[in-house]
Amino acid sequence: MNKTVELVRLWGEYEQRHPDASIEDFCRSQLATAIKKKKTVVFKGQLQPDLNGALVKLISRIGKFHMVYTNKALEGTGLDQIEEFGMLVTIFNQKNPIKSEVIFSNILDLSSGTNILGRLKERGLINEYTDKEDKRVKRLKLTASGDETLKKAKQQILKVVAMLTQDLTEDDKQLCLQLLRPVDARFSAVIQKQKNKSFKEIFEENKSAL
Incomplete structure (x- = not known):
């Protein structure tokens, strides 16, 4: 069958089932259908994740690859771990933020975040000063050394992310971002409020979408 004719037929069928859907x-539906046709071999007796588990497991594994390679790439830059880089980026982007903003923006608990900021300060990468309008508030800024360290580390980080995504096309990357940003938006808005709650409470608050 002519591919154009087949495409029109598939679109017509899809539009009947989903009249409000976009192109x-x-x-995305056609891509998902094609992927479903590729059978995954499951060996008898093995524990296998469901679709949700498989997706989160894959994201988690990629995150671990990122952490391993980034920590290696940062050697010699003046930084020891990805969290330090993330904090310097936050301070640079937010223009002299308060300490809690930096910590929570990087999804860290207060004690761990404070310790990391302390190490950055000891190395002379950041300065802490009192807010002019509210003396109780401590603000952060990069030192000249911190700015130079951030630039050096950024070049290494760019190499890592380029290496990790080299098998994806630009369209693939844009699609991944489009699909996963709603997850980031949902939990970025609530994670700090839920850190001191039990998982049962957290699940109850989020299960309306399940």
Whole structure:
């Protein structure tokens, strides 16, 4: 069958089932259908994740690859771990933020974040000063050394992320961002409020979407 004719037929069928859907929705549906046709071999007796588990497991594994390679790439830059880099980036981008903003923006607890900031301060990468309007508030800024360290580390980080995503096309990357940003938006808005709650409470608050 002519590919154009087949495409029109598939779109017509999809539009009947989903009259309010966009062309982007249709394209994602076709991609998902093609992936489903590729069977995954499951050995008898093995524990296998469901679809949700498989997705989160994959994201988690990629995150671990990122952490391992980034920590190696940062050797010799003046930074020891990705969290330190993230904090310097936050201070640079937010223009003299308060300490809690830096810590919570990097999804860290207060004690761990404070310790990391302390190490950065000891190395002369950041300065802490009292807010002019509210003496109780401590603000942070990069030193000249911190700015130079950030630039050096950034070049290494760019190499890591380029290496990790080299097998994806630019369209693939844009699609991944589009699909995963809603997850980031949902939990970025609530994670700090839920840190001191039990998982049962957290699940109850979020299960409305399940």
